[in-house]
Amino acid sequence: MITPDDIRFICLTAIFSNNELSQLLTLKGGNALKLLGLTERQSQDLDFSISESRRLDIKSHKILFESLITKAFSDLGYQVENFKLEHRPTKRNDSIPPWWGGYFISFIIISQETFEQLDDKQRQNIGAHGITIENGQKKIKIDLSFDEYTEDRISYNLNGVDIFVYSPLMIVDEKIRASCQQLPEYTLSKAKDRSRDLFDIYTILINNIDDFTNLDSPENISIIKKMFDLKGVNIDLLLQIINPSIDLLNKLNSDYISKVIPQIPLDKQIDFNYLVSFNKKVFDRVYQKLK
Known part of the structure; x- marks a missing residue:
């Protein structure tokens, strides 16, 4: 079959x-x-x-x-x-x-x-x-x-x-942009609660030290900027992931529990708060170089 x-x-x-x-x-x-x-x-x-x-x-x-x-x-x-x-x-x-x-x-x-x-x-x-x-x-x-x-x-x-x-780091870059595109302020697409992207970012970077190191390299920041510019995504939307509202956190947490956790083997599951903390640092590293 x-x-x-x-x-x-x-x-x-x-x-x-x-x-x-x-x-x-x-x-x-x-x-x-x-x-x-x-x-x-x-x-x-x-x-x-x-x-x-x-x-x-x-x-x-x-x-x-x-x-x-x-x-x-x-x-x-x-x-x-x-x-x-x-x-x-x-x-x-x-x-x-x-x-x-x-x-x-x-x-x-x-x-x-x-x-x-x-x-x-x-x-x-x-x-x-x-x-x-x-x-x-x-x-x-x-x-x-x-x-x-x-x-x-x-x-x-x-x-x-x-x-x-896409290379693993390009996938991270694209998912950083996608996280911004899912926010209500990005009006070209419907707002979504996709904690899957945050988990994928975590998974790639935690298992690829070179990609984690090169995330905010001049070469990769240039790629991220190009990706954002091509779809008209304002870099300031990164701030909403760096400093998320309670409402956004609640929606992401609900999505994580209902849609992401069931797909992850028990030994690969991580606490939602840790996932958010990890991604806040990732997004901040990118934002500091983009602004």
């Missing part, structure tokens, strides 16, 4: 086997951490950054992505159905800056054996017969964000294919 990790790895090797896409895309987020052996958890969705100032052509790139992914799964006895490549957001208005947004890919897979057993009526609702991936979810989802910083990415060989990913 095909596993969620199998599906992710098949998608990654299919996409990065194409030279154009390998130059355009960089894997980030939980799946980048998993690939680099920095965490046991992964995001359900694959998250990619698109190099600054590059855009996809919906029509031609849909054909490209779909053909690569379809062939990869077909070789293993699965069909790809309901394949979509769409703009995110789907509709733009004058209030949305040109550098904000990206694309969204979704599809299902179904074994060729199962597909052949479906009658015409069942095939009209093919999505209902897709393989369940995780938590009852059948859709495989890929997020692609444009106008991102990707210059210092690294490569990881997966089954003979070079997968380009």
Whole structure:
């Protein structure tokens, strides 16, 4: 039986086997951490950054992505159905800056054996017969964000294919920015309570002394500044993590208990107050060099 990790790895090797896409895309987020052996958890969705100032052509790139992914799964006895490549957001208005947004890919897979057993009526609702991936979810989802910083990415060989990913320190940088983007004051996205990012920052830095040391190096501060500038994130938002309100702490703590702790092995769990204290120092180191 095909596993969620199998599906992710098949998608990654299919996409990065194409030279154009390998130059355009960089894997980030939980799946980048998993690939680099920095965490046991992964995001359900694959998250990619698109190099600054590059855009996809919906029509031609849909054909490209779909053909690569379809062939990869077909070789293993699965069909790809309901394949979509769409703009995110789907509709733009004058209030949305040109550098904000990206694309969204979704599809299902179904074994060729199962597909052949479906009658015409069942095939009209093919999505209902897709393989369940995780938590009852059948859709495989890929997020692609444009106008991102990707210059210092690294490569990881997966089954003979070079997968380009954010370096561990770049993942920290991006999660520092993401923590600011989740605040209510950053109006381009909805406010979220994501203590997962704080835990990932802690996990990466506590296990990589060089990255911990180089966090506020001139080279890395330059990268962080570029990341913040590309998405219009004010560096003063860092102060809200350095000196968090009681309300923010309560929301993060609730999120940590309900969504993060259940995913962490018992021997890797840490006290929430210590997690916050660690990150306050990290964010302050960055802020002192940025201001």
